[in-house]
Amino acid sequence: MSSFFPQSTFFGIDMMGNALNMFSVAENQTSDNISNVNTPGASRQQVDFTEQTPLVGSPFMATHVPGTAGQGVTISQIERIHSDTYDAMFRGASSSQNFYQTQQQMLQGVQSQLGDPNAGVGTQYAAFQTAISQLVSQAGSGNPGASRANVLNAAQTLASALNNSSSAISNAEAQVMQQGDQLVTKVNGILDQIAALNGQIRASTAVGDNPNTFKDQRDYLIDQLSQYLSTNTSIQADGSTLVTVNGQALVNDTVTYHLNNPIIGQATNGTPTFQINFANPAPTSTTPGIPLGSGQLGALQDLYNNKLAAYGTQLDQFAGALSNEVNRITQAGFDQNGQPGTALFQPLVAGQPITAGNIQCAITDPTQLPVSLANTSAGNLVVPLNSSNNTVDTSQQLTNNGNLANPPAAPLIGTLTVSVDGVTSTFNYNTTAGQNSDTINDFVSNFNAAHTGVTASFDPNSQRIVFARDPQNEDLVLRGKQQGNAETPQFTITDSNFVAGTPAVSLVGVLGASNINGVVQGANNAFAASDNGGANALVKMFQANVGIPALETISTTAAVAGTAMTVALPSGVTNVQVGQVLTIDAQPGGAAPQENVTVTGITINPATGIESVTFTPAQNHAANFSVTSAQVQTLQQFYGQTITQVGIDTQTAITGNQTQTSLANNINQTRQSISGINLDEETQNLIKYQNAYAAAAKTIAALNQMLNTVITGLGVG
Numbered sequence: 001m002s003s004f005f006p007q008s009t010f011f012g013i014d015m016m017g018n019a020l021n022m023f024s025v026a027e028n029q030t031s032d033n034i035s036n037v038n039t040p041g042a043s044r045q046q047v048d049f050t051e052q053t054p055l056v057g058s059p060f061m062a063t064h065v066p067g068t069a070g071q072g073v074t075i076s077q078i079e080r081i082h083s084d085t086y087d088a089m090f091r092g093a094s095s096s097q098n099f100y101q102t103q104q105q106m107l108q109g110v111q112s113q114l115g116d117p118n119a120g121v122g123t124q125y126a127a128f129q130t131a132i133s134q135l136v137s138q139a140g141s142g143n144p145g146a147s148r149a150n151v152l153n154a155a156q157t158l159a160s161a162l163n164n165s166s167s168a169i170s171n172a173e174a175q176v177m178q179q180g181d182q183l184v185t186k187v188n189g190i191l192d193q194i195a196a197l198n199g200q201i202r203a204s205t206a207v208g209d210n211p212n213t214f215k216d217q218r219d220y221l222i223d224q225l226s227q228y229l230s231t232n233t234s235i236q237a238d239g240s241t242l243v244t245v246n247g248q249a250l251v252n253d254t255v256t257y258h259l260n261n262p263i264i265g266q267a268t269n270g271t272p273t274f275q276i277n278f279a280n281p282a283p284t285s286t287t288p289g290i291p292l293g294s295g296q297l298g299a300l301q302d303l304y305n306n307k308l309a310a311y312g313t314q315l316d317q318f319a320g321a322l323s324n325e326v327n328r329i330t331q332a333g334f335d336q337n338g339q340p341g342t343a344l345f346q347p348l349v350a351g352q353p354i355t356a357g358n359i360q361c362a363i364t365d366p367t368q369l370p371v372s373l374a375n376t377s378a379g380n381l382v383v384p385l386n387s388s389n390n391t392v393d394t395s396q397q398l399t400n401n402g403n404l405a406n407p408p409a410a411p412l413i414g415t416l417t418v419s420v421d422g423v424t425s426t427f428n429y430n431t432t433a434g435q436n437s438d439t440i441n442d443f444v445s446n447f448n449a450a451h452t453g454v455t456a457s458f459d460p461n462s463q464r465i466v467f468a469r470d471p472q473n474e475d476l477v478l479r480g481k482q483q484g485n486a487e488t489p490q491f492t493i494t495d496s497n498f499v500a501g502t503p504a505v506s507l508v509g510v511l512g513a514s515n516i517n518g519v520v521q522g523a524n525n526a527f528a529a530s531d532n533g534g535a536n537a538l539v540k541m542f543q544a545n546v547g548i549p550a551l552e553t554i555s556t557t558a559a560v561a562g563t564a565m566t567v568a569l570p571s572g573v574t575n576v577q578v579g580q581v582l583t584i585d586a587q588p589g590g591a592a593p594q595e596n597v598t599v600t601g602i603t604i605n606p607a608t609g610i611e612s613v614t615f616t617p618a619q620n621h622a623a624n625f626s627v628t629s630a631q632v633q634t635l636q637q638f639y640g641q642t643i644t645q646v647g648i649d650t651q652t653a654i655t656g657n658q659t660q661t662s663l664a665n666n667i668n669q670t671r672q673s674i675s676g677i678n679l680d681e682e683t684q685n686l687i688k689y690q691n692a693y694a695a696a697a698k699t700i701a702a703l704n705q706m707l708n709t710v711i712t713g714l715g716v717g
Helices: 009-035 084-114 121-137 144-206 212-225 295-330 440-449 476-482 533-543 635-675 679-713
Strands: 045-051 073-080 232-235 241-245 248-252 263-266 272-275 413-420 423-430 452-459 464-474 492-495 552-555 565-568 581-584 595-598 601-604 611-615 625-629 631-633
Touching: 009 045, 009 073, 009 679, 073 212, 084 144, 084 212, 084 232, 084 295, 084 635, 121 144, 121 295, 121 533, 121 635, 144 212, 144 241, 144 248, 144 272, 144 295, 212 241, 272 295, 295 464, 295 533, 295 635, 413 452, 423 440, 423 452, 423 476, 440 452, 464 476, 464 533, 476 552, 476 625, 552 565, 581 611, 631 635
Parallel strands: none
Antiparallel strands: 045 073, 232 241, 241 248, 263 272, 413 423, 413 492, 452 464, 552 625, 565 611, 581 595, 581 625, 601 611
């Protein structure tokens, strides 16, 4: 037998009244969605309907029986349609996109100001080379002064280009700092807002409310935060969000950890570094910065530390090496007036090292451009070495050579001591057949290979041996001995076998050069104003591998194979970098134990500012071994690599920006398809809820009519 629970008309009216309330809430929520269709960060909110718990039987009837009465509809929750997974994906892509976009904007500006490859330092360096080449090719022409003036103009233009490039890098670094200050202020403001919303969400959650709007606002703020640095979030049990950057808290519940404005700190190798720390405790120059990851702040950090600072260092290294190599030649020469040469490039600020921002052409008078080198052919101390009218065959042996004025009767074994810049080098000669000086050709070849700073040649027209000062004929052995001392234009050659009046017993005598033995060769006896030896040496320099940065020193401490050691550098040498290749213990011809080592660490004495480098040799080296920059590339190749790197970095930023922008947009479209507000869908919902509301209202009207009929028909009232 079935039973039922009798329900009154009032029960139906109450149920429809509740339905009106529920559909009214649904209509209001739909209206809220529609009104926020263009609100940044707003998520779609959905009303979840559910049946109310049904009524069961009365005390006089069985409970769970057919006829149990439903109580209508209720709203279980207003659900926030949202995907935390897509949020995280979007923020990662957005952070990367902002990283590359910031770098693209900055690097394109720097690249434009550097002006290469069509202008800038590279172009002016090429023009400087051309001016030197023209000076060589126009030697003896009617207007040598114009060629000299052209060289000085090109040198000054090159120095100005270096100044401008250095300023471009410095301005970019200053712009990075300025932008960093502005962004940190924005970030701190966002962190405060997130913390405040955490408190509101936690309080609302605690009393059972759905703080959906607050969550939308918080997520939108975190989206914004991800534009500036890498962010990670973790929803806590109380509804608050923990926001971190690389594991370090930025917001924890309602507590905010503010960032400090960027400072220029110092890395362990002494390199200036852009870093951002937490404001509390107050950071110092040695406080390690926060790893910001990507985003705009991460881009600024990477720009300063890994790009702009590197470009600036490389420009300084180029300027320093350029001035070192050019000045070695100009200081080894004479000007047109026979005065010892001076440095062509000098610092703008006296006493400071030459850098890209601190370099100028110091010579303004074309007659003072030192392009002449001491050359024995300019004087009359060296005489023809042939006898009578004979012509010397330079490939014939010297011993008992009848074509010589003073042939040796027996092989000569001795030493030529060459003095340049106060540093002596020795050339051990032996005229025995098959030895290094048995013929004039062999002597010239082997003497020049000794790299003493002087070169020998034979002039077939005058039948004379020629000795000339040659700053390009100095190897790392000689440079290590000089330790960066300024070049001088004089040189002296002394023969260990020399006996006055007996030329045949010494090599200089056999070669007709007895009169220069022990005599300083310089402006008094070996100078010709029209000689272009210095210009020729500059042409060779452009084509030769050089040490970059300019470094020539010695280590007073012995080195042990496989053991790291530290060597202090000369004062003013501060642009050596980790990864730099150095040549230690240079030997003639590169013989052992000469080797190349890689700098693995750099330290700076805070009291003296002296920089020290650390490296690990593979061989043992006695104390006082030389330490120089490895000569592995030309100046043009080095600068070309710098500009190429700027171009590569710029293109990487452009490509990265395009890729990450596309990725972020695609992820956001998918995210919006899930949580975004769709007007068409909301309009359909509104119509659906309106129809339901109208139906409930009609039901109430019908029930009311029934109730009136009953009351009136029964005469009640």
